[in-house]
Amino acid sequence: MYDVIGSRASRAFRVLWLLEEMGVGYNHMAVAPxxxxxxxxxxxxxxxxxxxxxxxxxxxxxxxxxxxxxHGQFTHAPGTVARARQDALTHQILDEIDGTLWTAARHSFVLPEEHRVPAVKDSLKWEYERNLARLSDALTGPFLQGETMTIADILLVHCLMWAGKAGFADPDDKLKDYMAMMVERPACQRAAALP
Structure with missing residues (x-):
């Protein structure tokens, strides 16, 4: 059985949600960084x-x-074109969405105050909106890769949830509908109910 170390109010939520989707047993240690x-x-x-x-x-x-x-779930097989596209989406989300949100968080409360540059957040919000629009254009539905839900979907939806709490712009209607569908999944609800 796996041990997941980290509060669900962190990136650990992604891992918890995936394990819930897969129906795989785990122990959750809800601890802070x-x-x-x-x-x-x-x-x-x-x-x-x-x-x-x-x-x-x-x-x-x-x-x-x-x-x-x-576990052979929520992914395409390694060495396939579908997997390469999944990996490309994953890296795009990490680089262009997650990275932008994390930089804003660092300049809000993570870095020592004397190293924060609050003014950078305006450019990060602009960059986030531009990058999110590209992902919206690529969404073929119901998931990022059409009919197959992958880890990239969990990653993106977690970032959208984070962005909403951080005061970033709301996604467009297409991504709002996608996010609403994803957060209503029973596995997401179970992960969100963890301590």
């Missing part, structure tokens, strides 16, 4: 971490890819 439990799993204290036997994996996208590949 740099807590003793987080530091024991990852010397940087960052969350999430996933313990699988003696192995400890870090980074939410890497964990999700590992789980999807291991």
């Amino acid at each position: 740099r807590s003793p439990e987080a530091l024991a799993a990852n010397p940087s204290g960052k969350i999430p971490a996933l313990r699988d036997g003696d192995a400890v994996l870090t980074d939410s996208a890497a964990i999700m890819t590992y789980l999807a590949d291991k």
Whole structure:
């Protein structure tokens, strides 16, 4: 059984949601970054971490890819064009959406105050809207890759949820409908109800 280390109010939510979708058992350690439990799993204290036997994996996208590949769910087979497109979407979301949100968070509350540049947030919000529009254009529905839900869908919807809480612009109607469909999934609801 897996141990998921990290509060659901973090990127650990992505991992928890995926495990709920897959119906795979896990123990959830709802801990904060740099807590003793987080530091024991990852010397940087960052969350999430996933313990699988003696192995400890870090980074939410890497964990999700590992789980999807291991269980053969919510992913396309490695070495296929569909998988290359899935990986491209995953990296696009990480680079253009998640990275923009994380930079804004760092300049809001993560970095020491003397290193924050609050004015950068205006350009990040502009960049986020531009990048999100490209993803909306690519959405073929009902999922990012048509009929197959992948880890990229969980990643994007978690970013959309995060953006809403961080005061970024609402997505367009197409992405709003997509997000509403995704967050109503029972697995997402179960993950959202965790401590």
